[in-house]
Amino acid sequence: MPLLRKIPLPVLLLxxxxxxxxxxxxxxxxxxxxxxxxxxxxxxxLANFERMVRDIYFxxxxxxxxxxxxLIIPVQLVLAFGAALIVNQRFRGSTFFLYIYAxxxxxxxxxxxxxxxxxxxERGYLNSLMHNLGVLERPxxxxxxxxxxxxxAAIVLTEVWRATPLVMVILLxxxxxxxxxxxxxxxxxxxxxxxxxxxxxxxxxxxxxxxxLIMRTMLAFQMFGPILVLAGRQxxxxxxxxxxWYTTVRNPRVAAAYALMLMALSLVATWIYLVVLRTREEQxxxx
Amino acid sequence: xxxxxxxxxxxAILFAVWTILPIVLIALAAxxxxxxxxxxxxxxxxxxxxxxxxxxxxxxxxxxxxxxxSVIVAVATVLIALxxxxxxxxxxxxxxxxxxxxxxxxxxxxxxFPTSLLAIPLAVLYLKTNIYDTILGLAFMHAALAMPFVVLxxxxxxxxxxxxxxxxxMTLGCSRIGAFARVSLPIAxxxxxxxxxxxxxxxxNEVFAxxxxxxxxxxxxxxxxxxxNVSPLNFKFAGGFFMIIPALIFIxxxxxxxxxxxxxxxxx
Numbered sequence: 001m002p003l004l005r006k007i008p009l010p011v012l013l014l015x016x017x018x019x020x021x022x023x024x025x026x027x028x029x030x031x032x033x034x035x036x037x038x039x040x041x042x043x044x045x046l047a048n049f050e051r052m053v054r055d056i057y058f059x060x061x062x063x064x065x066x067x068x069x070x071l072i073i074p075v076q077l078v079l080a081f082g083a084a085l086i087v088n089q090r091f092r093g094s095t096f097f098l099y100i101y102a103x104x105x106x107x108x109x110x111x112x113x114x115x116x117x118x119x120x121x122e123r124g125y126l127n128s129l130m131h132n133l134g135v136l137e138r139p140x141x142x143x144x145x146x147x148x149x150x151x152x153a154a155i156v157l158t159e160v161w162r163a164t165p166l167v168m169v170i171l172l173x174x175x176x177x178x179x180x181x182x183x184x185x186x187x188x189x190x191x192x193x194x195x196x197x198x199x200x201x202x203x204x205x206x207x208x209x210x211x212x213l214i215m216r217t218m219l220a221f222q223m224f225g226p227i228l229v230l231a232g233r234q235x236x237x238x239x240x241x242x243x244x245w246y247t248t249v250r251n252p253r254v255a256a257a258y259a260l261m262l263m264a265l266s267l268v269a270t271w272i273y274l275v276v277l278r279t280r281e282e283q284x285x286x287x
Numbered sequence: 288x289x290x291x292x293x294x295x296x297x298x299a300i301l302f303a304v305w306t307i308l309p310i311v312l313i314a315l316a317a318x319x320x321x322x323x324x325x326x327x328x329x330x331x332x333x334x335x336x337x338x339x340x341x342x343x344x345x346x347x348x349x350x351x352x353x354x355x356x357s358v359i360v361a362v363a364t365v366l367i368a369l370x371x372x373x374x375x376x377x378x379x380x381x382x383x384x385x386x387x388x389x390x391x392x393x394x395x396x397x398x399x400f401p402t403s404l405l406a407i408p409l410a411v412l413y414l415k416t417n418i419y420d421t422i423l424g425l426a427f428m429h430a431a432l433a434m435p436f437v438v439l440x441x442x443x444x445x446x447x448x449x450x451x452x453x454x455x456x457m458t459l460g461c462s463r464i465g466a467f468a469r470v471s472l473p474i475a476x477x478x479x480x481x482x483x484x485x486x487x488x489x490x491x492n493e494v495f496a497x498x499x500x501x502x503x504x505x506x507x508x509x510x511x512x513x514x515x516n517v518s519p520l521n522f523k524f525a526g527g528f529f530m531i532i533p534a535l536i537f538i539x540x541x542x543x544x545x546x547x548x549x550x551x552x553x554x555x
Binding site for chain 2: 008009010011012013014016017020021023024025027028029031032034035079082083086089091097098099100101102103104105106107108109110111113114115116117118119121123124125127128129131132138139161165169172173176214215218221222224225228229232239242243246247252255256258259260262263266270
């Protein structure tokens with residue numbers, strides 16, 4: 001104990017986290033490059049990346065990963081912004097709506113995939129609905145390699161449904177930090193609702209939008225459950241390929257290469273967001 | 288004005304329906320008798336509510352065992368994450384020290400890495416150290432995923448507990464630890480529990496690392512994902528609904544903390 005007393009309290013309190021993160025974060029992170037860039041006998045090599053790029057699934061995995069992101073994120077951002085604006089109105093029952101909207105936050109992407117499978121499967125709710133409406137005599141098959149567009153649509157819907165609340169909550173907590181004065185000033189000048197949103201709320205919300213986009217993009221790149229449930233390997237993405245290479249092929253080196261590619265894509269996306277949504281000095285001054 | 292109000296409520300309700308409807312549908316699918324699930328034309332509402340699929344799911348090989356493991360892993364994750372992370376959160380809230388900003392940014396950065404980037408090398412490391420395919424190994428991984436959240440959330444919790452109260456307790460003769468245990472901890476406890484529940488759900492829902500780090504000792508999501516190709520529809524629907532029930536209950540319990548938790552964990 002006397003030794004412990006000599007160490008400053010903050011250091012004592014921080015050290016468990018530091019030790020833990022070194023063991024279960026830093027070391028694996030260093031290890032992953034070792035795996036991807038080395039051969040079995042620890043010699044530097046690009047062979048794992050070569051094997052990854054030459055694989056027949058690589059091109060479509062790259063394309064699908066990017067396409068899904070481009071389809072999912074904008075829809076999610078708009079829907080989440082709308083939902084956040086609604087809840088932020090503070091009408092009677094607004095908290096009730098907030099809870100309802102937030103429900104998918106607790107649902108895993110695997111469970112979400114299974115939920116939407118019940119809609120898109122051959123004898124599922126979508127076919128059933130169309131039959132009841134009289135549009136359809138025999139059920140359509142949506143989830144097969146012959147209908148890649150339907151598969152993508154199903155995955156996009158699943159992911160939009162599940163993860164929009166995450167964006168909403170980030171935007172909502174940003175909205176609540178906007179001082180009422182700005183809105184009141186806009187009201188005084190007779191701004192319309194749209195003008196308020198466009199010229200007051202959106203610019204002030206930029207930092208929240210930025211962090212929501214960065215966060216969401218990183219998570220969307222990792223999306224894995226819905227892919228496996230709704231498409232399997234017929235619609236490969238980087239995350240699912242990393243999984244297949246580890247579990248089925250039993251090659252952790254190529255799996256690590258895929259994981260690094262995923263990281264690289266996340267970094268590129270983050271960089272784009274930071275550049276495109278740069279908060280200028282004068283705007284920082286306003287806040 | 289009246290029209291605008293109606294339109295506003297209509298949009299709000301529409302979005303609520305969009306959120307709720309898929310959950311209702313999977314619940315109905317899970318409670319539909321197997322035969323009706325495969326019949327055509329298929330009705331939206333089953334003719335009878337049947338627990339057939341549920342029984343089939345629960346009695347399937349490996350489901351009960353993996354559910355039990357999921358719970359143990361999640362509880363272990365909560366304990367590890369809180370025991371390791373909460374002191375750091377407290378330090379961030381209470382002390383000024385050199386490198387505090389660096390520490391905070393470092394913690395934030397750990398959220399930027401994909402799960403696969405950690406899970407794959409950890410699996411290789413675990414194989415060497417014999418904790419591969421163990422409950423504890425997976426709990427460590429999940430705790431690493433939850434750590435940034437736990438540190439940041441506990442720091443904001445303790446910021447809200449006025450330091451004056453702790454000081455008052457200390458002038459009245461409490462030790463530092465006593466002041467913390469008798470004053471700060473009871474005030475922060477409900478939010479700490481909420482953070483713990485959130486961590487539980489994070490572990491309960493986690494798929495990728497669970498599927499990579501376990502082989503025989505699967506958790507429920509890992510079990511479901513590794514048997515996807517061989518399991519029938521009624522197994523999948525019952526499994527999907529089964530997995531979301533605890534998550535729904537937990538989200539309902541922590542609903543008051545949702546905004547503060549997510550807002551803090553992400554925006555700061």
